[in-house]
Amino acid sequence: GAVVSQHPSWVICKSGTSVKIECRSLDFQATTMFWYRQFPKQSLMLMATSNEGSKATYEQGVEKDKFLINHASLTLSTLTVTSAHPEDSSFYICSARGAGQGWSGEQYFGPGTRLTVT
Amino acid sequence: KNEVEQSPQNLTAQEGEFITINCSYSVGISALHWLQQHPGGGIVSLFMLSSGKKKHGRLIATINIQEKHSSLHITASHPRDSAVYICAVTTGNQFYFGTGTSLTVIP
Numbered sequence: 001g002a003v004v005s006q007h008p009s010w011v012i013c014k015s016g017t018s019v020k021i022e023c024r025s026l027d028f029q030a031t032t033m034f035w036y037r038q039f040p041k042q043s044l045m046l047m048a049t050s051n052e053g054s055k056a057t058y059e060q061g062v063e064k065d066k067f068l069i070n071h072a073s074l075t076l077s078t079l080t081v082t083s084a085h086p087e088d089s090s091f092y093i094c095s096a097r098g099a100g101q102g103w104s105g106e107q108y109f110g111p112g113t114r115l116t117v118t
Numbered sequence: 119k120n121e122v123e124q125s126p127q128n129l130t131a132q133e134g135e136f137i138t139i140n141c142s143y144s145v146g147i148s149a150l151h152w153l154q155q156h157p158g159g160g161i162v163s164l165f166m167l168s169s170g171k172k173k174h175g176r177l178i179a180t181i182n183i184q185e186k187h188s189s190l191h192i193t194a195s196h197p198r199d200s201a202v203y204i205c206a207v208t209t210g211n212q213f214y215f216g217t218g219t220s221l222t223v224i225p
Contacts, residue, residue, distance in 0.1 A: 095161075107163060111161075
């Protein structure tokens with residue numbers, strides 16, 4: 001099946017710094033990528049949807065200036081958490097959907113990135 | 119009220135048992151997904167279905183569109199099946215996730 005990777009798998013940063021998380025589709029072209037966050041013992045929460053070459057669409061309540069998403073190519077999307085604070089500590093997961101797939105299309109999930117802000 | 123409800127929330131089974139996890143939803147959907155999240159956090163998409171039944175190995179997923187209900191069955195359960203199973207639905211422009219069912223299979 002299709003493979004999606006994330007880097008880094010975990011990161012610890014100091015409060016006030018910025019952290020970039022990469023999401024790559026390794027063997028297919030992902031026209032759409034999704035970013036989720038997950039707090040302990042809670043389900044996934046969709047943060048934003050990004051389409052290659054266009055601005056991301058953010059879910060209600062997600063600060064677009066704090067969570068910068070760039071989908072610059074068909075195989076790479078990045079999420080940058082700017083001026084991170086301890087409350088941003090969470091598990092961030094991306095998923096990718098191939099070209100020609102509608103909203104019912106198969107999504108392939110990355111392994112996730114655990115962010116801890118101290 | 120959650121658009122997607124799963125039951126049970128937690129489930130412990132003996133190795134070899136037949137397991138059923140249920141998912142009910144309240145919105146019109148274009149597809150339903152069953153996801154498996156391992157203890158380390160990684161997520162695997164198990165099934166995507168919009169009607170009927172799908173089978174992959176020991177896993178079977180069914181959906182009843184009229185009743186807005188889906189079930190995930192695991193036959194001959196094994197300790198490596200221990201994970202959180204998440205039901206998710208898409209409506210065409212929105213995703214809704216269940217809170218997950220935590221499964222522990224004891225040897």
